[in-house]
Amino acid sequence: MKKQFLICSLVISSLAYSQVGxxxxxxxxxxxVNGTARVRTVNQGVGTAEIYPLYVDNTGVVVKSSTSPTNGGIRSNTVNVASGxxxxxxxxISNGVYKALIVTGNGCALSASAEFLIxxxxxxxxxxxxxxxxxxxxDTNNRPTFTQTVATAIGVTWSGVPGCADGSNxxxxxxxxxxxxAATINVVNNSNVARNYTITLTRVN
Structure with a gap:
């Protein structure tokens, strides 16, 4: 029986710390790595922990989405909320400026998405x-109406949404x-049935 061996050539440089080529x-x-790289298993983000997109600069070095340790960080979560x-x-949530995308849908495959600055x-x-x-x-022209009376609360209503077999109107x-x-974002379900709400929060400053 022939045995196959995987041979990997590594070059370690003697600097203040080891560098592997x-x-x-x-x-x-x-x-x-002078060539392509492959990662066979990548773990998903855990819970609502902040994660960061990765990119490469013009020399191929992997970098975060921003030079800041916080800018570009993304958190997400989904909650199910009963009617009312x-x-x-x-x-x-840490101090900063964020974009938040809130998405909800019904049993008839319709989805409503709205964006907020926080x-x-x-x-x-x-x-x-x-x-x-x-x-x-x-309909992409079916846009939400925002009703804001204080800085910390905003009502979101949608017109022209048809009833659905899931019982919603x-x-x-x-x-x-x-x-x-300051560190918390809540959603109040103003529909007549329970709904899932998903938030994607991206720090921009």
Whole structure:
């Protein structure tokens, strides 16, 4: 029986710390791969923990989405909220400026997405949110109406949404987004049935 052996050529440079080169004798980073790379298993983000998109710069070095350790960080979560109930989308949010995308759908394959700006400052505990836009997949011109009376709460209503076999009616996608505290985003379900709400929060500053 013939045995097959996988031979890997590694070159380790004697610098202040070790540098490993694959297919290169002059590595310039901790791990320097001169060729393609493959990762067979990548773990998903855990719960609502912040994650960061990865990119490569013009020399092929892997970098985060921003030079800042926080800008570009993404958190997401999904909650199921009963009709008339309140659910916490995210908590423990750090100071900063964020974009939030809220998505909900019904049993008839319709989906409503709306975008918000959220600003949290530790100075005098200032914080708030503001609706930016969105649409229902039924018609891209079917945009939400934002009703805001205070900086920390905004009602979102949708017109022209048909009833569905899941029991929902024209109020199907209506909700209120609130911030009961600087580090928390809640959603109040204003529809006539239970709904899932998914938030994707991306830090921009």
């Amino acid at each position: 694959i297919n290169t004798s002059v590595p310039t980073n901790t791990l320097d 109930g309140t659910g916490t989308l995210l908590g423990s 600003n949290i400052s530790s100075f005098n505990n200032y914080y708030g949110l503001n609706g930016q836009g969105g649409f229902v997949t039924l 024209a109020t199907s996608f209506n909700y209120t987004l609130t911030m009961p505290a």
